Amino acid sequence: MKDLFLGIDIGTTAIKIGVIASGTFVNQQTLPLQTFYGDNGAKYQSAQELLAQIKQGITNIPLDLRQLITTISFSAPMHSCWPVTPGQENDQIFIWADTQAQATIRDFQQSDQAKDFYLKTGTPIHPMSPFAKIKHFHEQTQYTTSTKWYGIKELVLQAFTGVARIDLATASATGLLNLSTCQWDREILTTLAIDEDQLAELVDTTARFSLVPSLASQLSLPLNATVVAGASDGCLAAFAGYQTTGIANSLTIGTSAAVRKVSSVTALDSIHQNFCYYLSADQYVIGAPSNNGGNVIAWASEKFAQHASEFHAEIPTILQQSPIGANGVRFMPFLNGERAPYWDANKQAEFKNMTIKTTRADLIRSVFEGMLLNLHQLTDLVGVNGPITISGGVFQSTALQQLTADILGLDCWLSAANEPIAGLYMLITGQQLQTTITTQKIKFNPQVHQQYQQYYQHYFD
Helix, strand or coil: CCCEEEEEEECCCEEEEEEEECCEEEEEEEEECCCEECHHHCEEEEHHHHHHHHHHHHHHCCHHHHCCEEEEEEEECCCCEEEECCCCCCCEEECCCCCCCHHHHHHHCCCHHHHHHHHHHCCCCCCCCHHHHHHHHHHCCCCCCCCEEECHHHHHHHHHHCCCEEEHHHHCCCCCEECCCCEECHHHHHHHCCCHHHCCEEECCCCEEECCHHHHHHHCCCCCCEEEEEEEHHHHHHHHHHHHHCCCEEEEECCCEEEEEEECCCCCCCCCCCEEEEEECCEEEEEEEECCCHHHHHHHHHHHCCCHHHHHHCHHHHHHHCCCCHHHCEEECCECEECCCCCECCCCCEEECCCCCCCHHHHHHHHHHHHHHHHHHHHHHHCCCCCEEEECHHHHCHHHHHHHHHHHCCCEEECCCCCHHHHHHHHHHCCCCCCCCCCEEECCCHHHHHHHHHHHCCCCC
């Protein structure tokens, strides 16, 4: 083995590390990452802990493999905001789930300027974005005018290359990057009262840099190893699925959920605000995120069963006990507010049309239907009209695989290929992974889908 590739995927709850030799994983590990909670919706991670976990993960790689690593690259989560004030230490990196800017951005959302900024950047107007966070902090005079506005990608690239840099894919999710010019947008920066020198250096996703020599020595990595900027986790996951299966559309349901499509052209909707992020010079990832995916099913398992395992085991039976449409019961699945297509952090969940005849099975079936019909809105918003890959823990249930296909009216391909490290490897090397991942087709039932379409038309009225 020689010329090994080291991919590092920084997630919300964990850091995944993978070493690849000639398209095959030879070392993999996962390290936990904490999220901390503060006042007024603050959610943040520790810059020191994040770097320490990455370094620990690298030193966990056997020395003989470590010394063969020639390329290192990073997948980072979108929408992080790390205020760095000269002369002061700030360990808090606010993550996408931080909602401190909720009131600030709710007022701004109604303005014509908000629509213009969305159309410039492809980033929806929502408390998740660094644009919203910086605007909020500015109005609260929470940081000095010399503060630099970085994020997780800037943190790791500064540590590994010596300069605070951000790749265009991650930058295009900040709400600060002009998608047409691939430069920081001057009008938006002026609105926020910040200058370009308060932001990181913009680089392409495949840009290469030298590894900091002192860090190479500390981690026993080759001095001539190259650091490649990489991209954002969502873009890389979509790209990996597309490269592996040939299917451009994907649906991932983890705790939250997202529909994504790899496209050679940009696409924007000023009303419902799908996202549109840069991946490479001729590829974009168009999509829409939901706050409500597997967390909805986890909530239902807590409320309707003593043990989650029992709940999941009885899903097929529940779906047989209540008909399509759950005898009229509808569930609005907005347990965590909602992003697309509403962009309303205050949106709430509720059951509708309950009667004395409503059964436990009706309530549970309505939970599944409400969550999936909400995702149907996202496939429409993104313009998915062909086959789609599906991935995530929810799809361990074959009954939910079929229900998803029937509600969406799309043939679904169950695939575990949508992993950011795989996307990093294929984007940077141009090579395929030698994967044993198999795909399984779930065909939708046209008659069942037609019944669901009748409910779908007015389900969320």
